[in-house]
Amino acid sequence: MANYESVLIARQDLGASQVNNLVSELSEVIKAEGGEVVKVDNWGLKNLAYRIKKNRKGYYVLLNIVAPASAITEYERRIRLNEDVIRYMTVKVEEFNNETAANDEDMAAVEEA
Numbered sequence: 001m002a003n004y005e006s007v008l009i010a011r012q013d014l015g016a017s018q019v020n021n022l023v024s025e026l027s028e029v030i031k032a033e034g035g036e037v038v039k040v041d042n043w044g045l046k047n048l049a050y051r052i053k054k055n056r057k058g059y060y061v062l063l064n065i066v067a068p069a070s071a072i073t074e075y076e077r078r079i080r081l082n083e084d085v086i087r088y089m090t091v092k093v094e095e096f097n098n099e100t101a102a103n104d105e106d107m108a109a110v111e112e113a
């Protein structure tokens with residue numbers, strides 16, 4: 001099985017709980033196809049660089065996925081059918097980038113000092 005990083009942008013008018021439900025539904029699709037969602041990193045509501053489908057903001061979510069290619073195909077098919085997702089991108093990677101976790105640890109060390 002291969003490693004994938006997938007970033008999706010959900011509509012701005014969704015609540016945080018609705019975004020979490022959306023992510024859990026997509027995680028179930030991966031699990032049903034024999035894969036695993038290793039990490040979910042919710043980046044929150046951010047401004048878009050340009051308007052997408054009449055939205056100026058969106059909820060960004062990063063998923064680290066270990067799954068066969070067939071699971072990713074089904075995952076992307078479900079995203080395309082979902083009207084709450086305005087953009088997505090899935091990339092195959094050799095290993096996951098743990099830079100955000102390192103930055104969080106650095107910030108925690110600075111706050112303690």
